[in-house]
Amino acid sequence: MKSFFSTGSIIAILLLAIFLVSEAQQCSSSGAIIGTSGQCNQENDAECCKDGVSYPTYTCSPPVSGNTQAKLTLNSFEAGGDGGGPSKCDSQYHDDNTQVVALSTGWYDNNSRCSKYITINGNGVSVDAMVVDECDSTKGCDAEHDYQPPCPNNVVDASKAVWEALGVSEDKRGDLDITWSDA
Numbered sequence: 001m002k003s004f005f006s007t008g009s010i011i012a013i014l015l016l017a018i019f020l021v022s023e024a025q026q027c028s029s030s031g032a033i034i035g036t037s038g039q040c041n042q043e044n045d046a047e048c049c050k051d052g053v054s055y056p057t058y059t060c061s062p063p064v065s066g067n068t069q070a071k072l073t074l075n076s077f078e079a080g081g082d083g084g085g086p087s088k089c090d091s092q093y094h095d096d097n098t099q100v101v102a103l104s105t106g107w108y109d110n111n112s113r114c115s116k117y118i119t120i121n122g123n124g125v126s127v128d129a130m131v132v133d134e135c136d137s138t139k140g141c142d143a144e145h146d147y148q149p150p151c152p153n154n155v156v157d158a159s160k161a162v163w164e165a166l167g168v169s170e171d172k173r174g175d176l177d178i179t180w181s182d183a
Contacts, residue, residue: 027060027106027153033140038147043082044074045174049141049149058137058153061106064182068107072122072166072176075102075157077132083157084146087133089114094132099165102133102157113182120156120166122178127165129158156180 032054040048049055062068075083077094083102086093089111094100101120103113113131120127135151151157156178163173 027058027062029056030059030138031057033057033150035141035149036147038141038143040147041080041082043076046082046146046148049147055140055149056152057139057150058105061104061137061153064107066181067121067179068181070154070156070178070180071152072120072162072178073135073155073157074163074173075135075159077102077159082146082148083133084148085144089132092132094159096160098159099127099129099161100132100159101129101162102135102155103131104135104151104153104155105137106153107156108134117183118156118180119183120158120162120178120180122176123166123168125166127162128183129162133157 035049035051035053035055037049037051040046042048076096077083077087077100078096079093081096087102101118107113108131115130115132117128117130120129135155135157136145137151137153139145140148140150168176
């Protein structure tokens with residue numbers, strides 16, 4: 001029986017697989033925190049910490065490229081919203097009708113992306129949004145973080161306006177595979 005793949009094709013596939021695995025391993029969990037429950041705002045179906053549950057923490061995020069894969073999540077940046085306190089970049093709250101985002105700790109990169117724009121590609125549409133906050137991947141399950149677990153290391157946490165600009169219906173908002181890049 002004749003093979004559909006040449007030796008060169010198999011080697012190329014193996015090298016690609018090794019590259020993808022090594023890239024994914026560049027950022028592994030840096031530790032964990034044990035959950036403590038408290039008064040958690042469940043707006044936008046936010047996850048709340050549970051007592052005694054272990055949540056991974058990260059000080060890094062996957063490498064940024066021109067097409068960085070991420071999870072888009074829904075967040076309120078308004079006072080009283082599920083985002084907790086004011087945005088880290090400017091100590092202000094932001095209207096949910098403004099295209100703003102928070103990035104996982106590694107991508108937030110110690111304020112280096114504050115007030116800069118990123119381009120988000122999802123649902124067949126591209127939109128620009130301004131980075132105003134960090135989605136903390138190192139801490140959580142406390143009052144400062146609204147008793148929510150630490151963010152995974154691959155999150156772009158977006159306002160309602162970003163989801164609307166992407167054309168995602170309200171019933172499908174909350175978790176979307178996207179790519180993003182610096183604008």
